[in-house]
């Protein structure tokens with residue numbers, strides 16, 4: 001299958017590219033390399049901004065059957081500081097990709113959305129059909145991408161599957177990003193630097209290993225799940241304090257984080273219900289947190 005991966009040089013996208021190449025697909029990456037820098041020599045690379053109208057003729061020339069759209073600005077804080085830039089990258093960029101995909105005759109778009117679209121969840125784990133309640137420009141721009149997908153299915157018959165990702169971790173995640181607490185802890189603990197837990201350590205998140213997320217994308221490239229959205233998470237809540245203990249154990253480092261006051265706006269708890277993806281995509285997370293952390297630390301040690 002010919003697959004185009006936008007954001008294919010980034011953390012999740014590059015792991016997806018490796019998987020699709022291994023599966024024998026003809027993979028092309030479209031990425032402006034603004035935050036990602038990973039290359040797979042078997043995949044063609046177009047260094048372009050998804051906002052650039054010139055991606056239209058390029059994608060038409062490639063004639064991808066499926067477009068996995070992961071290119072985005074991913075920082076909530078940056079979206080609050082500059083909402084117009086966030087909208088240009090994540091809304092205008094997505095519309096540009098969708099328009100190019102349908103003109104190129106693509107069958108399907110697989111879209112990376114975020115649990116941020118749920119806002120402050122009333123029920124945990126959050127069902128995939130829970131009401132959305134975006135509380136940041138980033139959440140609003142990600143949700144807007146979902147709405148455009150639905151419009152393109154209705155208007156042009158362009159198939160789609162939306163994958164709502166919880167906290168993804170694993171090899172190649174940057175410790176610079178605000179979302180990558182696993183990579184931040186790993187990087188600091190391996191180099192003997194201080195680690196910080198905000199609040200009393202009881203805040204929870206749903207950590208899903210990148211290989212599992214990539215497996216969800218690979219499955220969604222098929223005919224399954226057209227017109228649907230699935231949560232890709234584990235449904236399991238892990239506290240910040242427990243996560244620190246597990247990363248410290250995997251890194252062979254002392255489990256002694258500093259505690260600082262909670263950060264304004266941080267959600268106290270989050271986990272998503274992945275059950276519909278079991279039935280809709282035949283997907284299941286295969287890595288428990290300890291195994292995923294072991295692989296992440298092994299990668300960070302060798303990188």
Ligand SMILES: NC(=O)c1ccc[n+]([C@@H]2O[C@H](COP(=O)([O-])OP(=O)(O)OC[C@H]3O[C@@H](n4cnc5c(N)ncnc54)[C@H](O)[C@@H]3O)[C@@H](O)[C@H]2O)c1
Pocket residue numbers: 006007008009010011012013030031032033034035036037048049050051069070071072073074089093112113114115164165166167168169179
């Ligand atoms: N990492 C997570 O936990 C998580 C959670 C929920 C959703 N997501 C979504 O998954 C996707 C991938 O996230 P990631 O963690 O791999 O981030 P990342 O920053 O590592 O990857 C994003 C990639 O997109 C590229 N990019 C950014 N702006 C671009 C533009 N205008 N044109 C072309 N390329 C551009 C970057 O260079 C980078 O390679 C994003 O859409 C993000 O919103 C990630």
